[in-house]
Amino acid sequence: MTFWIWVLLAHGVSWKPLPHARVFQVFYDNGTPMAYALVEAQLKDSQKTLEFEADSLGRIFFVPPDSGTWILKVSDGLGHGVVIPVQTSGVPSRAPNTLPPWQKALFGASLIWGIAGTAFYFLGRRRRAYS
């Protein structure tokens, strides 16, 4: 048990701000938050859609994966809803590669070693069979 805790603690923890994130709160006119509201985000002039939920206080945390105009359709699933347009720019089109250079090198070397080792193994068996 202790061993596994040590293993968990051996992993580093880091954080970074999300500069393109948007936060909204939706609630009814009597002040009640629209808890766990259903959100459908659609990128304008595109087929890209995302579906997620608000939190228990009706807060919507939206991190657009692409630049453009996103339309957030927020609904409580019971006939109440609102549409929120979100304009974003400068969003990287894909998630950055998080592997550091030394891990990339290690991965490449392991791949070459594995392929070459397999090839030499079968080559050696073939030579022994003919000798």
Place this chain on the structure above:
Amino acid sequence: MTIVLLAILAHHYWVMPQTWSPEVGDTVWCIIQGGHDLQAPEIEISPKMVRSITVEDPDGTLDTLSPDLRFAFVPTKEGLYVIRVELGPRRLREPRYVLYTLLPIGSSASFRVPEEIGTASDPQNWPRRNQPFHLTLKVPTYATTLSWQGDEKTLKGQTLTITPKDSGPFLLSLEQVTPVVSLLFEVRP
């Protein structure tokens, strides 16, 4: 940024059976509906908002059905069946709406109200057109009432008197702080 949605209580919800006169052994289909008018449901309800469905037979035996916008059950005996539906996000501790439909099977059903709402003191039989009936509300957070096809609503303490002026389904909404309780039953001519 804060977004405000207007008119939270402007909508009403109910469970409408396909027929009000099923027989023992019939498959009774029901649909969950919402809108401003009982005769013209207009709200698109997400199936994700259906938390639970239970059907109570005349002996008080509960049957739990799979939560969906449409559901069915088969009554096995005569008497009054109570259909109870909870609406709202499933991650919330309390439902946002509780819907009851009282469905008589055969001719022996008498009028009664689920325990959470109260008891009907008079008349004992099913409500009829132009015949006042009373609901004794047990809910302390009771605020206002709404009804369709009824008049002479008076509120004395926590006893509500309603006189249906038309026959047909009658929807009573009891607006509490939470949840909103709707009661649907048939008024006979």
